[in-house]
Amino acid sequence: MRLLEYQGKELFSQVGINIPESILAQNIDSAKMAAEKLGFPFVLKSQLTVGGRGKAGAIQKCKDYSELESKFDELVHKEVKGELPRGILLEKMVEIVKEIYLSVFLNRSKRCYSIIASSEGGVDIEQTENKVILNVSIDGITGEQSNEVAVKLDIPPELRTKFVDLLNSLFRVIIEKEAELAEINPLAIVSNGSFVALDAKVIIDDNALFRHTDLQKYLFLTDLEKQASDNGFSFVELDGDIAIIGNGAGLVMSTLDMVTDANGTAGSFLDFGGRATSETIYEALKVISRIPKIKAILVNLFGGIVRTDLVAQGILDAYKNNILKVPVYARISGAESERAKELLKGSDAKLFDTVEEAINAVVLKVTSNI
Structure with a gap:
């Protein structure tokens, strides 16, 4: 979750970092x-x-x-x-004496935290050679490391204690809020000799949000995401034209990858978890129907307890009520599959025995407009 500037600054202020x-x-x-x-x-x-x-x-x-x-x-x-x-x-506005770049991020590849800092604030950090890079233990930064960064940034001796305190506070945001990145650019030294964060870039680990109810107020949902959330779905709108619906995030993600491998482009990701009924599939299709660029829908359901005839009924109801105006391509594995095929016979929905067949058919449809 990428926080807006003012939200990141709220977190900074909570740990004692000065903000304008x-x-x-x-x-x-x-x-x-x-x-x-x-x-x-x-x-x-x-x-x-x-x-x-x-x-x-x-x-x-x-x-x-x-x-x-x-x-x-x-x-x-x-x-x-x-x-x-x-x-x-x-x-x-504040009276700026000097600008600095300072960031801390979770370095997953090295299983540590990394600091990137520069005595030149307000710049694209990739474009400057004058930068400090320091890897820090997952347990946090030591006083010696904080002082090392201050020295390399040419922080005046009389301000180093303040800088060390600020760097420790930035680590508090990273560790206590399970942030993947906390960046200040620029960090200003102002005329009274204090440090002030003039900007804030904070990215929170989505998987950790359930442990931080105080951060959930920062979640921003589009109308479609809210509609999906209200119905218990996980939904993400993407750039392509094939909507993907399934039961289970892993199944939907693997389906998305298979669509991409088949030269298709996913237009949405919708996972309604373990509930697959006429009502849930109907509500899922209502969400998808509000995305104008979607040309076809790919449904991939798997599970021994899934009543596929109920899923088929939900698809059929969406067509009858003019919720759906695009074809559905579905691989539905579960009980009552023959009944499901019978229900959808003559509709714009097509059932397939394998997900590969369904994907090939849907990609052919959207790429050739047949």
């Missing part, structure tokens, strides 16, 4: 109220999960109310890499 005074606004009226509290000048920052905001013009200085109206409206409607902002952060 800021207020999130969703519309121009709330932005004007925020401006009264902050006072001009300040910075308007689009809240996005993608990078490259600055280069795309999605961070702008604002010096008065006339600029606020025009720039706020511009940013609200500005897409960056296909994403619209989920709010605009109004942030008080």
Whole structure:
């Protein structure tokens, strides 16, 4: 889960990392109220999960109310890499003396944490040669390692204790929140000699969210994802035109890979777990029907307790009620398969004995429009 900047800064503030005074606004009226509290000048920052905001013009200085109206409206409607902002952060400007880049991430390949830092903040870290890379035990950073980073970054001696404290706090975010990445770019040294995080990039391990109820408020669901969640499904919208439905995340993922190997492109991933009934398949198809780019649906169900005739009935009901307007290709393994085939006879749904046959047929359909 990629947090927005303001969300990451909330976590930073909880562990004692300084952040600028800021207020999130969703519309121009709330932005004007925020401006009264902050006072001009300040910075308007689009809240996005993608990078490259600055280069795309999605961070702008604002010096008065006339600029606020025009720039706020511009940013609200500005897409960056296909994403619209989920709010605009109004942030008080600070007097910067120096900028630094600092990040900690979980290095799975080496089974450790890694620090990447640079005395040049605000840059693409890949493009600078002046950087520090240090691997740290999974148990956390030592005082000696923290001081080593401070020295290599040329942190003034009188500020090294503050820097070490900040680096330890960043590790708290990583360890306590089970984050995969915690990045500050830039980390500013300001005129009073303190460190202030001017930006925040935090990625939380999705698999750990059940242990962190405090972080679940940051989950953002699209309308389709919410509809699926309300019905107990796992759903992800993808870029392709073949919707994939199955029972079990492993089965759906392997089906997706097989579709890709067959030169098809998945348009969605929907897993309704162990429940396969007329009602669950019907609700799943309702979700899929709301994705305009989907040209066909691939259903792959497996399980000895699955009543395939009930699944077939759900598909049939979706066609009768005009929920479905695209063909369904299904491999359904379980009890009552002959009854399922009889129910779907004459419909736009086709049953196959193997998933390979179903995949070949659905890919042929969407690539040749036959």
